Amino acid sequence: MSDVARLGASGGAGGRRTRPLLRTLVGDVLRRHRLEQGRTLAEVARDACVSMPYLSEVERGRKEASSEVLAAVCDALRIDLADLLAEVGRDLLDDRAPVIHLRMVGAHGAIAPPGHRPAQRPGGVVLLAA
Known part of the structure; x- marks a missing residue:
């Protein structure tokens, strides 16, 4: 599986621009919150009732987490799902083409x-x- 999507015909290698996949950005934000809290993958996985290998795959953007899993992980990290999505949205905006x-x-x-x-x-x- 790829960590980026190739979009359009503008820029990038082969005339196509690459963007990170949503699952990659979601995983980045989850990992960032977990590390800021000084918690281990095992602790958060246990609190969210998901397996540690699965949570690891989600954090690395290798798995698309269901809304139920995202809600459980957010609860385990004590963050609102809306805040997770807002942070992912900000990361997406940061990745846009430069403003002219x-x-x-x-x-x-x-x-x-x-x-x-x-x-x-x-x-x-x-x-x-x-």
């Missing part, structure tokens, strides 16, 4: 420096970079 800030281009094609807000005047053009 648009700058106003003057009538003669001069690009305003970042942070500079030129006076609004007719004929200004906004360039989009792809």
Whole structure:
């Protein structure tokens, strides 16, 4: 199984961009919380009533955990499922393509420096970079 999904035809090797799989990000967040709490895999697996090898596979992104297993592991880690999903969402946002800030281009094609807000005047053009 792969830890990344190949998406679209933009960038990356072979013209395709790679993104981490959801199961990988979920596992990363679960592991991060467990380690922050100073707990062992065995302790959390016991408290969640799942096997230690299975929880290890979930943490490494090798297994797709069911919603029931995720709820049990979250309970064992004393975190809300909603907080787990929000943190996964933030990690997904961090992995997005870099943001390109648009700058106003003057009538003669001069690009305003970042942070500079030129006076609004007719004929200004906004360039989009792809």
